[in-house]
Amino acid sequence: MTDAIRTHEVTKRYGDLTAVDRLDLTVEEGEVFGFLGHNGAGKSTTINMLLDFARPTEGRIEVFGIDSREDSVAAREHMGVLPEGYGVYEGLTGREHVRFAMESKGVGGDPMDLLDRVNIADAADRKAGGYSKGMAQRMVLAMALVGEPDLLVLDEPTTGLDPGGAKAMREIILAENERGATVFFSSHILEQVEAVADRVGIMHEGRLAAVDTIEGLRETAGGGTKLLVTLANPSADHAEAVAATDGVDSVRFDDEERLVVTCSDAAKLDAVVALRDVGADVLDFSTEESSLEDLFVEYTRGDA
């Protein structure tokens, strides 16, 4: 199977600054891939090179096996794109925007079907210059969906959307994937990524710090379990006793003075027993899987 995206040792430098550093990234056909990272990590720069808006200083990128620079038109034919900082034509309506996208792609159909899907059918005949940020975002998404692209590239797709809009975005991503599209989207909103992505790549200072399924990241990060313990008499001695238990990775108190313990599955009970042994009065305890947020913090430690 041809990969949807393949970058080969891609580097982008702006003067002394290395925005992307020898990136080798593969997005397989048919997957939803979440591209994560803090502000300035290099996500947009990577996407801009993929779209041939920016030229790699070194390396090359293939989209369905097509070189994104040498044959950028053919590569773009596979893609529907929601770029960062897209522009709208202020004087054109939403319907006209989508019709324009259809004509450019040589696709027939009714623009209203797409505007309906992104929930701005009511505003189809208003000029886009008067749209709110979220409405403009939805309209550009409708344009990206034109012609059932093989690959959707979405740069921070939920920025500017209200909670309802963000949920609709997730549903559209999943529906497009169901139809067979590969989806590559960047975000720093972890819950969004966790909810829809088959795999995630975490960018940190221009490099790919990790790439895996969320489950795989959890395993690699170790301490797959988080134990929350409510004590009647919380004290530093209790935390120390837990920290000294085999299989425990970290111990801290949260804002509610609950003890938060990350540990291997097998160490959970040992931790509770250790607490009882030092006279802690355990009122309650529960376990949680470590969230993608915990992993993200772990992989990007040292960032401001």
Ligand SMILES: Nc1ncnc2c1ncn2[C@@H]1O[C@H](COP(=O)(O)OP(=O)(O)OP(=O)(O)O)[C@@H](O)[C@H]1O
């Ligand atoms: N045209 C440019 N000229 C100079 N530096 C740039 C340019 N574009 C990006 N950079 C720098 O490259 C680095 C990576 O930026 P990039 O926009 O790719 O990050 P990002 O991960 O998309 O961040 P954000 O989440 O804020 O969009 C930053 O330090 C940024 O200042």
